[in-house]
Amino acid sequence: MWLTIIAFAALGLHAAGVLAAMHAVMHARTAQGAFAWALGLVLLPYVTLVPYLFLGESHFSGYVDLHRQRQERRFVLCNGTEWPDRGAYLKRHAVANDERYSAIGNMLKTGMHGGHALTLLIDGEAAFASMFEAIARAEHYVLLQFFIIHDDELGRRLQTALLERAAAGIPVCVLYDSIGSHDLPRHYVARLRESGVQVHPFATRRWRNRFQLNFRNHRKVLVVDGYCGFVGGLNAGDEYLGLKPPLAPWRDTHIRIEGPAVADLYRSFAEDWDWVTGEQPPFRPPHEHCGNAQTMIVATGPADRQESCSLFFTQAIHAARERVWITTPYFVPDQSVFSALRLAAFRGVDVRVLIPCRPDHRTVFMASTLYAHEATLCGVRVFRYRPGFIHQKVMLIDSDTAVVGSMNLDNRSFRLNFEIASLNVDEAFAAEVEKMLTEDFANADEVNPEEYRRLPYLKRVALQVARMFDPVL
Template sequence: MHFSMIDLGTLVLLIHLSGVVAAVHAVVYTRTSQGAIAWAVALVTMPYLTLVPYLFLGQSHFAGYIDARRSGNRQLRALADLPDGPADPDATGRATAALGDGATHAFDRLSGMPLLAGNRVSTLINGTQTFDAILAAIEGAKHYVLVQFFVVRDDRIGQRLKRALLGCAARGVRTYLLYDGIGSHDLSRRYIRELRAGGVVAHKFATRRFVNRFQLNFRNHRKLVVIDGERAFVGGHNVGDEYLGEKPPLSPWRDTHIDIAGPVVSSIQFVFVEDWFWATQRVPDLIRCNTVHDANMCCQAIITGPADEFETCSLFFVNAINSAQQRIWLTSPYFVPDEAVFTALKLAVMRGVDVRILIPARRDHLVVFSASTVHASEAVRAGVRMFRYQPGFLHQKVVLIDDIAAAVGSPNLDNRSFRLNFELTVLTIDRGFAAEVETMLLADFAESLPVGLDEFRRAPALKRAAMRVACLFSPIL
């Protein structure tokens, strides 16, 4: 008994020492001061609970990736045959003037992609519309199909996708599937074997180095489909029956995708090329989209990720909020903004901008939902109009700027999207499309309830304390 107590004491001491060492590592390597403080405090005070999560979530450097990505960027752009600039300078000049020279210049710098005219964009406002359109486009492909999702499940919609991809490959269409190794962790090996056996080239996006084997950070959160370099689909839907609203208690699921045709498709397919090259060290044989549509919408692919020189996703939201003169409406399943985004929201309110944010009334992650509740309460106190969507789970990621610009994509309003995930957003500067998005969001707000100042206050004291603790971990959620 005496020796077992000594052993126990030694174990406790080792755990606490490991916590201190990990805390020092967090302070040195975590990308933000808020995240460093959150990890350091948790590791020193609660090492029993946080050491293992830190192993999976704490590393903020993607070993070898940043240098490889930057050094190969120019070569990949040449291989992808990207346009060097706007095909219609007059149209893009008018769009730039409408949104503001400073804002559009910042978007150019953030994305590294040009603002391109001659596009057609339409909204797909639920899973049925989205997957009916995607699967029909895949079945009509003539040259190649690029499919990339964070989550792919082997369920009914997953089986429909598999049949469509196998049909493409059987017709001689080059067919590629890229899925995230963590987001699609439960995807069966048989599913991938059947695709490969049928001629589909399928790979997962994952860190390849041994030292990264435990990492859950740096996920590829993008959702995109490209057909023949002429048409693309981008948005918030993944491949799973829940996105069709078929899995209670979160159903009906509310999400948004967009259907895009025009020159910006070349920028979108470059996103796939870059990610595919990382996963396979090969580049697919693609063509540039040269089709210009009468709609003549100006679009820009906003590509963000942890390998960028700056924190481009956070800066995208800051720039969008700062560019608004009359209104900025945002929707997100998670509202855990960093200090820069929250400050931009408060300043927009002070400028007299109509700031509205739509978030879910139902939760899919308890800790994130708890932290979101605290942040929502603070936003309401600052004058932001917060709303909770009532019919089902809200998963869409949409930004509406005044009556001129709208963005639809994959990033959430949280640190994971801001700094740790690879994301894709398509910004459209066009009054007609902005009006379409406004109509869509007004219908969503009509099915929502405002968040009041008392939402957080009326919670039981113990629950409020738990929410505050969850909020402390906001920088690492």
């Protein structure tokens, strides 16, 4: 009898595996992902069926419809009504068309604005000091979004800052990702809500998100009163201040923006907020003519019609004529981005990639090691940061362009996560970023192309196996 039950259970698992494989073939975002899932689900449903429930979903509706409708209509929400003159607003603040990045703007239906003051915030202490100062000065509203919020010392400092503004009668809206902040205790959120802070977890599905680990909102955004905004790689937790070994010290970067592009930071937050709550956050127009920098807010995600994050990196790398310096904690590029890096090196561009020497995710680190080796064979210089874990997501192009944001060079950022970055054209700001990165590279060891060949055979096999998981890394 038990043998019969086991046989029927095995048959049922294989049948479910076949059905799931058909779903993967029809809905996976890449051919490689479809093949990997289908093969595993058909041959080893006992191992792959449960992970597929968590990681295999590749499409979602609702949010997609909302996002694409707004992209087509090109509006920013303002106090419960459309802003019908947004097209004129963008035209009034757009700079002369920069052909290097116009394709990015056309893809995302956004524009590059002039008149910005930019502040480079190196590491957590400087970033959170500036963010707390801006929150304390808020007179009209605070809009805050993090992938991760921890109930630790920094998280409680953030909580106190938000509670103080709420006690002063200032509207405070907070979004956190429901998976990224999975260990955020209920009492942390309850205290905020009881004190008047509007706080909600982000999920792409309102009613069915229990088994959904894809489509995470990886954005880190703060907008205060419309006059300033922040974006970058930092979340709200003690590790981002370098207080948690063994990854300490933690190396990260944020940017403070003042000027017209703050309206696009607001737009990104407002769309997520409206999806989660059905309401619109308060709005005030940004200040004008705050400085000389030109800025484009690049908000990408799986709701876009194109694989916008991957295409953003591809176009930005193709635009380079002198150099491309990139820092990323995870170096698992797709073929288009990897090809762009290699072609840039072949045409004489100074291509450098800075990655960690310590892993926080072992499989990703192993895949990154293999990609680093292959990149060096094409003339790309790859460095491993020695002092601690490098988490910053920064790109420097030529002598005038710098990108600071939340985007990693991996499949999750390219296709599965909601991401955001600030693309800035300004020689003075780029010089600051160059100085910062020069110091980072000075604290790193360059990867030698011979390192891979010196590894034991089984280690090289393990690296190749790790790369096979690219679609879900």
